[in-house]
Amino acid sequence: MHDETPIDAATANKAEATGQRSNPYAALAAHMQRAGSGDRAALARLDPDALRPHELAALSRALLSAGLQPETWRAETWPRWALIAHGVALAGHDGAGRLGKQLAKADVSESRVTRLLTARGDAFRQLLPRILRLLASRGVQPNWYELGDLVLKEGSSQPDDAERAEQLRMRIAGPYFSARAANA
Numbered sequence: 234m235h236d237e238t239p240i241d242a243a244t245a246n247k248a249e250a251t252g253q254r255s256n257p258y259a260a261l262a263a264h265m266q267r268a269g270s271g272d273r274a275a276l277a278r279l280d281p282d283a284l285r286p287h288e289l290a291a292l293s294r295a296l297l298s299a300g301l302q303p304e305t306w307r308a309e310t311w312p313r314w315a316l317i318a319h320g321v322a323l324a325g326h327d328g329a330g331r332l333g334k335q336l337a338k339a340d341v342s343e344s345r346v347t348r349l350l351t352a353r354g355d356a357f358r359q360l361l362p363r364i365l366r367l368l369a370s371r372g373v374q375p376n377w378y379e380l381g382d383l384v385l386k387e388g389s390s391q392p393d394d395a396e397r398a399e400q401l402r403m404r405i406a407g408p409y410f411s412a413r414a415a416n417a
Contacts, residue, residue, distance in 0.1 A: 258377030260299035261318055262326035268295065276322035281315035281358065292318055309390060316358060317381050324365040325374035332379040333408030336364075337416065339373035346409055350402045354388050379405060 265273055268291075275291035284292065295318050296303045303311065327335065336346055341364060349360050361384070368375055379401060386398035 256378075257299040257301055258317070258321065258326055258381045259328060261295055261321045262377070264295050264298040265322055265325070267298075273322055276318050279315060279319050281312045281319055284311075284315060312358075313385050313389075316361065317377065317384050319362065320365045320375070320380070320384075321377060323362065324369040326377045327374035328376055328378050330376055331405075331408040332376040333405045333410070334412045335368070335373050335375055336405070336409050337412035339368045339371040341367060343410075343413065346406070350406055357387055 265276070268276075272291040272294060275288045276295060279285075279288040279292065292315055293303065296314060301314070303314065306314075330338075345360075345364060345367075349357070349364055352360050365375065383398060383401040383405070386394040386401060389395075389398075
């Protein structure tokens, strides 16, 4: 079970450095439920790599509401959190299940999951919103504790993040393929 209390940037950085799970994803999901339709629409439509002013404003409100402090971030961190906020706005958040099982429950094809898990950089950032729209269309909310960590680690310049991203990919793949085999 995850604590639902929003965290500050120092706690998020410490949790990220030690590999502990943090909860800004649940706080973002709660913000989406409370936010006005304009902010939700801006976040659902935004391009994380090319934020327009009204999208940046909606994103900033969401991040601050989640207890994050974006004013302390490196430039590479903004698009990562923009992608996470975009994803939460598109598909919601369900931290109770494993992402791999959620992908299988939504009947996401093996080829799509494989492409997502093997994609890096721009390809990953382009594929993820498509998968999230598919999950949303099938009424399945993803686990952002797993997926958000992958977004934050994927392509990061920080030491050990590439290895952690690979571990996260395997933690997603295992339950996905197990669930698919059980349903075959």
